[in-house]
Amino acid sequence: MIEFIFEIFGEVLLQLIAEILANVGGQALNRRQDEPVNPWLAAFGYTIFGLIAGGISLLIFPHHFIHTAVARLLNLVLMPVGIGFLLALVASWRSDSASGSAWHRFTCAYLFALSMAAVRYIYTTSA
Template sequence: MIEFVFEVVGELLLQIAVEVLVELGFHSLAEPFRRPPNPWIAAFGYTIFGMIAGGISLFLFPSYLVEGAWKTVNLVVTPVVVGVLMCVLGWWRSKRGEEVLRIDRFTYGYLFALSFALIRFWFAK
């Protein structure tokens, strides 16, 4: 049972860590591009970036951290949790007067995490 908790927490932390690293990268790249892009194109971009990050994560962690039927539960729950965390991070940034990027909103954070999780779901051993 304790192994299961570590596996679930490990998978969640992996996705959160990658999401935060990508978010930090987007903040550093956002400065030259003040004009916001089309939201549909941005959603597509976050989906592609999530798929790329999921593929890269397979090199670091080739086997799925959660086994059996929990893989499906993880596929549904983890992106929602990550989306909520990104929304909270965006709220925190706006309270501090910092610029809020699209990934700091639930929908874009969720799309990134879902595409990340789908790649891991399909291709992790």
């Protein structure tokens, strides 16, 4: 049971760190522009960043932290929703214009985490 908790914690930590790095990069790019970012373009960008982060994470951690197939599938489905809610909560807590709306933050965080988790899931189940 304790091993399972460490497995989940490792996946959460990996996705949170990658999401925070992508968020910092996205905000840095947004500050350079005078007009707001198109939400569809931001969603596409976060999806691409998630795919790239998933590939990079496989170079660093080639084996999935979660070892059972059912738990990996649950991770693929539930983790992006949890990460999205967590970052939407942070956006509403910050409540400044730099963080964007909570819904926009949820969507971008969800797409980033989903694409990153999908890369890791597909690679580790096919390997």
